[in-house]
Amino acid sequence: MRDPSLLAVDWGTSSLRAYLLDETGAVLKRHSAPMGIRSVVAGGYETVFSEQCLPLIAEAPDTPVLMCGMVGSRQGWQEAPYVTCPTSLDVLADGVLRVRTEVARISIVPGLSYQASSGMIDVIRGEETQILGASAGDAISKGLICVPGTHSKWCHVSGERIEAFSTYLTGEMFEILRKHSVISQGLPEAAAIDSAAFLAGLERAAQGGSLLHEVFGVRTAWLFETFPPECLPGFLSGLLIGTEVQHATVQGVDRVGLIASGSTADNYRAACSYFGVECEALSSENVTVAGLWAVARQLTLV
Amino acid sequence: MRDPSLLAVDWGTSSLRAYLLDETGAVLKRHSAPMGIRSVVAGGYETVFSEQCLPLIAEAPDTPVLMCGMVGSRQGWQEAPYVTCPTSLDVLADGVLRVRTEVARISIVPGLSYQASSGMIDVIRGEETQILGASAGDAISKGLICVPGTHSKWCHVSGERIEAFSTYLTGEMFEILRKHSVISQGLPEAAAIDSAAFLAGLERAAQGGSLLHEVFGVRTAWLFETFPPECLPGFLSGLLIGTEVQHATVQGVDRVGLIASGSTADNYRAACSYFGVECEALSSENVTVAGLWAVARQLTLV
Numbered sequence: 009m010r011d012p013s014l015l016a017v018d019w020g021t022s023s024l025r026a027y028l029l030d031e032t033g034a035v036l037k038r039h040s041a042p043m044g045i046r047s048v049v050a051g052g053y054e055t056v057f058s059e060q061c062l063p064l065i066a067e068a069p070d071t072p073v074l075m076c077g078m079v080g081s082r083q084g085w086q087e088a089p090y091v092t093c094p095t096s097l098d099v100l101a102d103g104v105l106r107v108r109t110e111v112a113r114i115s116i117v118p119g120l121s122y123q124a125s126s127g128m129i130d131v132i133r134g135e136e137t138q139i140l141g142a143s144a145g146d147a148i149s150k151g152l153i154c155v156p157g158t159h160s161k162w163c164h165v166s167g168e169r170i171e172a173f174s175t176y177l178t179g180e181m182f183e184i185l186r187k188h189s190v191i192s193q194g195l196p197e198a199a200a201i202d203s204a205a206f207l208a209g210l211e212r213a214a215q216g217g218s219l220l221h222e223v224f225g226v227r228t229a230w231l232f233e234t235f236p237p238e239c240l241p242g243f244l245s246g247l248l249i250g251t252e253v254q255h256a257t258v259q260g261v262d263r264v265g266l267i268a269s270g271s272t273a274d275n276y277r278a279a280c281s282y283f284g285v286e287c288e289a290l291s292s293e294n295v296t297v298a299g300l301w302a303v304a305r306q307l308t309l310v
Numbered sequence: 311m312r313d314p315s316l317l318a319v320d321w322g323t324s325s326l327r328a329y330l331l332d333e334t335g336a337v338l339k340r341h342s343a344p345m346g347i348r349s350v351v352a353g354g355y356e357t358v359f360s361e362q363c364l365p366l367i368a369e370a371p372d373t374p375v376l377m378c379g380m381v382g383s384r385q386g387w388q389e390a391p392y393v394t395c396p397t398s399l400d401v402l403a404d405g406v407l408r409v410r411t412e413v414a415r416i417s418i419v420p421g422l423s424y425q426a427s428s429g430m431i432d433v434i435r436g437e438e439t440q441i442l443g444a445s446a447g448d449a450i451s452k453g454l455i456c457v458p459g460t461h462s463k464w465c466h467v468s469g470e471r472i473e474a475f476s477t478y479l480t481g482e483m484f485e486i487l488r489k490h491s492v493i494s495q496g497l498p499e500a501a502a503i504d505s506a507a508f509l510a511g512l513e514r515a516a517q518g519g520s521l522l523h524e525v526f527g528v529r530t531a532w533l534f535e536t537f538p539p540e541c542l543p544g545f546l547s548g549l550l551i552g553t554e555v556q557h558a559t560v561q562g563v564d565r566v567g568l569i570a571s572g573s574t575a576d577n578y579r580a581a582c583s584y585f586g587v588e589c590e591a592l593s594s595e596n597v598t599v600a601g602l603w604a605v606a607r608q609l610t611l612v
Binding site: 082121124126127128129130131159174175176177178180181184185187188189190211212215217218219220221222223224225228229231232234248251252255 | 384430432476480491514517519523524533536554
């Protein structure tokens, strides 16, 4: 096996993913576990890290470890304060936090904060590394990158700079409406996303109404049997994702880098296509590894 | 006591309100109970009606009974199918359902459905009677009437016609975001609405951003301590109500009839004022009684 030079770790809310990289940044070994920070008890980070990550560097215990994600939040191992955006790779690297621990040489990439002209402050933690991985790796050197999910992130990048970003609560809104609102009555517990109903949701979103009003249309679609109940989650999903994509790409964007996989990628690709935006699919693992590698090089850890 | 001529009943989701009216439509007696249709078991409507309402007409058992509200829904006593909107008092009266029961002469006012140009079907049940009461009573003979709440209703009226209406899930959105979303972390269980934070929410709404994005600003306001935690519900409420009021009054409306009381009325008055819309406060009891009275007269029940 080639020599390991960096243990790159993406430690988020729900999972931990570790990649042992060689001196070219290529993956030698990988390990993942459902041990996100939500599962870690207070004071338990060192133990979880030792169990999940140390085995990867057992033969080279001096290998530097660089982490990104919610592990650097106030609820994480140690807080790496937000760096303000616009920012660039070198400034972000300056904000990297050295973790006080003896188990390994561990650093954490900080998140970013951004204040829009509306006064709203937005934050990102973990995705900034993926975004840099996507832009530094020339996949998307200039433009818009989307990381969809519970809290979707849309970032404007230019080379190794992150200019601005916005969070949309799309995935979470889908879950709380589906489970806790008037819409939940009559909806199946779980259902695959029906593509025709999803398209109808996109069409509804394209009308540009207020979401506070339009979501009630999912209830009346049940009441008037516009769709069978098992199709209603698809209609709701299309309405929400359509609202997000339309708003995020409103400024004449025609191409987006999409860091997603599986059905999430399918849904966002369909929504982008509906609104005339071309998608370039980016692998989450590839851009995470590339981003941590770029920060590690900037810090001369590797 | 003057002779009773109508028992007017507003039987909604969470409460039952009964008004015994004299031959001029004035209230002789009133009774209310937290016996909304949510509390009524299947097949239990006759029993609840007999316990809660019959005592009011014990001395005049032939008094006609006219009801409005969710009692006429699919989950209610008997379903009074929706009448399509635009509609007028006489057409609505034609849709009144005679309840099959021996305990009294009971009829139920139907709800309304309305299909907007976007294709979305909207529904109301109960508010149509209040709206007619407000317009028939000359309080608002032409214009926009708002019935705020869990599901806020905004209705365009013209004399005894209801032209169009829209539902906004504002109150419900406030509850599910506050209780079940990422925003709930750090928020107090219950808190009075802080008026300065509410105003800040209105200001944020006025920027016209996407709600899916802007609601995340409540989370970051906690993270960056923009407000003390006890003020965050006020900020969220201002953001949501501001979004609703701005969208509902966007077509150059300068005056709104507001059927609300207490803190809900205060919040909507503040939001309307912020967006340059004058409010006329209308009593819920007055417009409900006037609406049921107008329908009863149209049907020559009185």
